[in-house]
Amino acid sequence: MTPKAESGRESRGAAARAERATEKVTEKATDKTTDKTTDKTTEKAADKAQAEARARGGRPEEPNQAHRYLVAARTPLDMRGLTGQLDQTPGVSVVRTVESETRTEFPPVLVFTADPDQAAGLASAPQLVVEPDTRLTYGAPVAWAGGPDWYSGPVGVPALGTAVPITVQVTDDAGHGQAGATVTVDGPVPACAVTGGDGKARVDLPVGAVDGVHVLRVRPRDACWSTVVARPAFSQNGTFDVECTRLEQTLAVSGPGMAAHTGTAGTSGAEGTSSPTGAAGRSGRAATFPETAAYSWAREAMGFDRVPPHYLGSGVRIALLDSGAHVRHPDLGDRVDQGWDAVSGDAKAWGEDILGSGTHCATVIVGSADGTGVIGLAPEAELHVLRVAPHGRLADLIEGLDYCIEQRIDVAQLSVGIQRPSQLLAAKIEQARRAGVLCVAAVGDGAGPVAFPANLPTVLGVGSVGRLGTYPPQSCHAEQLAGMPTPDGYFPAASANRGPGLDLVAPGVAVIGGAPTAGWAALDGTATAAAHVTALAALVVAHHPDFHTAYRVRGPQRVDHLKALMTAAGRPIAAPGARDRFGAGIPDAAVAVGIASPATLGFGAMAAAGLPSWAVPTAGCGLFFRPLNGC
Secondary structure: OOHHHHHHHHHHHHHHHHHHHHHHHHHHHHHHHHHHHHHHHHHHHHHHHHHHHHHHOOOOOOOOOOEEEEEEEOOOOOHHHHHHHHHOOOOOEEEEEEOOOOOOOOOOEEEEEEOHHHHHHHHOOOOEEEEEOOEOEOOOOOOOOOOOOOOOOOOOOOOOOOEEEEEEEEEEOOOOEOOOOEEEEEOOOOEEEEOOOOOEEEEEEEOOOHHHOOEEEEEOOOOEOOEEEEOOOOOOOOEEEEEEOEHHHHEEOEOOOOOOEEOOOOOOOOOOOOOOEOOEOOOOOEOOOOOOOEOOOHHHHOOHHHOOOOOOOOOOEEEEEEOOOOOOOOOOOOOOOEEEEOOOOOOOHHHOOOOOHHHHHHHHHHOOOOOOOEOOOOOOOEEEEEEOOOOOEHHHHHHHHHHHHHOOOOEEEEOOEEOOOOHHHHHHHHHHHHOOOEEEEEOOOOOOEOOEOOOOOOOEEEEEEEEOOOOOOOOHHHHHOOOOOOOOOEEEOOOOOEOOOOOEEEEOOOEEEEOOOOOEEEEOOHHHHHHHHHHHHHHHHHHOHHHHOOOOOOOHHHHHHHHHHHHHOEEOOOOOOHHHHHOOOEEOHHHHOOOOOOOOOOOOOOOOOOOOHHHOOOOOOOOOOOOOOOO
16 A cells, blocks of 8 residues: 555544544433433333332332443445434434444444343344443453542442541651552451542441451552551551552662562562662662663563564554553653544543553553663554543444554554453454454453453463562562462462463563553553563564565464464463463563574474464354455
8 A cells, every 4th residue: 555545544534533523422412311311211110110019019120221232234234224223213222333434344333222122122133243332341440549530439438337437647668648549448348548648548447347357458559569458457546557668669770771670578668679779860869760761570571681672663553452541651752642532532532541551551562762761662663542441332442443454553452351252343353353453452350261352263362470579578469479389480360361262471460660640550460461462562573574574464364473473482381270371371572573493492383384273263254254264
C-alpha cells in the first residue's frame, strides 16, 4: 500500500471513529431514557408479582430486566432491515452498530437491549448469532490503589450496632503521610477506607470484631511498597501506625540506565537495602530512582540484558487494549499520541487512566530510554492506546480490534477478557490474524481457568510469575506466593488463571511501572506479565531476520510464525504440574529475536517449518470466513 493510500485509509478510519463517538453520545442518552422507562415498568411488574406471590403464599419471581446483546448474521443479510425490525419490537432497542471501515467478510454487529426471552427467540434463527454483550474484566480488581477517583467500594464502612472507630495512620519511611492509600481490613466484618491528605483513614468495626481482624492491608497509590500486617493490635479509639517502605529505598542503582533490583527489606526499609550509588542527583547526593533509571527484574529474567542495545522496536506498531494511559507521565512524555476510547467514544479520554493498569503496562513497554524512571523494553515502538476498561463490554473489545486492523497494528495486547467463549470475538480475532495482527492476551487474575480469548489457539495467552527477593516480605506481593518455588526462586502468581490455553508466563508480581499520578507503583497481574511478552514480540518483528525476508508481508502465516518463535523461546520450568502453571515457560529474549540458539540454552526444539497444529483456528473457523489452510 502506498503512503498516500494508507493515509487516506487512516483518515477514513478517523472519520468513522468520529461518527462512532456521536453514536456513543446517542447511546448514553438512549440508555438514560430506557432506564427511566424500564424502572417504571419494572416497578409495576414487581408490585404485581408481589401481590400474586402473597396470594399464593410463595416467593415472587423476579421480573425480567432489559439486558444488552450482540447480533450478527452468519450469511449475507439486510442488516438495515433487521435494525428496523428490532426497533419496532416492543421492549427491544438498538443501541448502536459496530462495523469495520475496511471491506471484510466480517458482518456488522448490532448492540441491542431486550429481555432474555426475546433474545432467546432471536437466537433461534439459524442465520443469526446472538450473544450477551458481556462486561470485560481483569478477573479480579486491579491492585493499584488510586484513591477515591477509582475506588468504587465502601469507604469508611459503617458497622452494624455499636461501632468502634479505628484510625489508621499511613506514612512512608521518611515520616510523610501517604494520601490516597487504600486500607482494607479482613475479619468478621470486612472494611475499607482511603487515606486523606494527612495519611489517615478511619474504619468502623463492631464491638467484639476488633480483636478478630486477621489482616490489615495498606496499598499506597504510588512511591511506596504495600504493607501487610497480620493480627493488628488495634486499640479502641486509638491510632494504628503503618509505615510503608519507599520504592527508592529498595532499588540499588549503579548508574544511568542500569538494572535496578529490589532488596528483601522489611517495612522499615533498612534491612536488606543496598545503598544507592551512581550519578549525583540535583541535590548533590547520590541519585536514586526515579532520578536515575531502573529496569524491571524482568530484564534479567527474560534475557533482555543479552539483547543488543540498539534493539528497541523501531517501526513496530503496538496496540494496548486496557484502561487507557496517563500520556503525560514522565516515562511516556509526548510520544504516545494515538488512541481511541472504545467505551465512551471520546476522542481524548483514552489519554487518562483511572485504574492504573494501562499506564503501568505502557511504561513497561515503551517507557522512555532517557536515563530516568522506568525504561521500557521496546521504547522506540509506536504505541496506540485503546481504552476498553473500566465499564467496557464485548462490543468495545470487538471495536478495538477493528481499530487494530485499520491501523495495521503488529501486536495487540488484550489485558481484559470474558469468562465464556464468544463466537463473534473469536471471529474478529481470526480477522485480525488474517490482517497480520498477533493478539497477546492476559489469561486473567481469578485463580481459575484461563479466560477468553486468551485460551484461543491463535492467541498468545500469558500468565504471571514472581521471583523471591524482588519485593519486601511484608508486602502484599508476598501473598502471591503459593506452594513451593522453583530452585531458582520462581513461582506462579497465586491469583493468575492457569490450565489449557496458558502459552507463556512472564514477570507479573512486584513489577515497578508508571502510575496515573505521574509517579510509580509496584503492581501484580497478568496484564503486566502480558506487557513484557508484548514488548518482546515487538522486538522480534522489528529485529528477527525472518520478518525482513520470508515473513515480511502481513498475513496469517506471519502471525503464526511470530507465535511459534515466541513459544519456542520459552524456557521450560521443572516443577510439578508445570505445563498448567507455567505453559512453555518464560520466553528468552535473545532466543526469540534470533541471536541465540534454543538448543545451546537447553530449550525445546523449534517448531517445524510450516504451520504448527495450534495455528489452525478452531473456534470461530468458518463462521464468517471462507476456508483457509484446510480449516
